[in-house]
Amino acid sequence: LIRQRRPECWVLMAGLLLGLTGMPGCGEDPPPPAPKKRVRAETKPPPPMVTSIEELMAQHGIDPRVYLEEDQAPGTDAARVGLLTFFDGFATGRPEGITPMLKPVEKEELDRMVQDGTLAAMSSLIEEIEILSGTTPEGQRAYLAMYWLPDEMGAQMWIMDDSMGAMQFEAAPSVPGMVEYLGEAP
Numbered sequence: 001l002i003r004q005r006r007p008e009c010w011v012l013m014a015g016l017l018l019g020l021t022g023m024p025g026c027g028e029d030p031p032p033p034a035p036k037k038r039v040r041a042e043t044k045p046p047p048p049m050v051t052s053i054e055e056l057m058a059q060h061g062i063d064p065r066v067y068l069e070e071d072q073a074p075g076t077d078a079a080r081v082g083l084l085t086f087f088d089g090f091a092t093g094r095p096e097g098i099t100p101m102l103k104p105v106e107k108e109e110l111d112r113m114v115q116d117g118t119l120a121a122m123s124s125l126i127e128e129i130e131i132l133s134g135t136t137p138e139g140q141r142a143y144l145a146m147y148w149l150p151d152e153m154g155a156q157m158w159i160m161d162d163s164m165g166a167m168q169f170e171a172a173p174s175v176p177g178m179v180e181y182l183g184e185a186p
């Protein structure tokens with residue numbers, strides 16, 4: 001006599017057979033999951049904080065006749081202080097603020113101005129020195145200083161070079177009659 005088994009038994013036997021093949025130690029272990037890669041958002045460091053022109057002028061005793069707007073100022077405190085100190089030397093007639101930052105030819109000219117009294121006379125007449133920034137065609141930083149006097153205005157372009165680690169200024173040649181063109185639309 002052959003006994004027929006109930007259908008639930010077949011399911012149970014099939015499950016046992018399948019379960020035995022998946023038991024540990026039998027067959028190969030599945031590969032470990034791949035480590036998740038950490039994706040870091042690329043963040044730029046915040047721009048260096050700079051001290052406002054107003055604060056630097058107060059901290060370093062810069063003459064209030066030196067006028068430099070924030071959007072015209074260099075991006076570091078050291079460059080801002082150097083620029084303000086340089087033009088403060090002209091406003092106050094103190095060559096010690098100017099001389100260390102001049103290239104040799106300009107130093108000779110400043111020495112002559114100090115000896116014959118021109119620097120002192122000029123600084124006593126200055127009502128304001130307005131500083132504007134720009135770049136030369138060669139890519140150097142340049143500053144146009146407009147010297148406002150009682151009855152006239154003078155201008156001088158200065159090229160700033162800080163490639164040697166110290167800020168140095170060199171007077172740039174200017175177009176004859178440049179002052180007459182300032183403020184005129186092209």
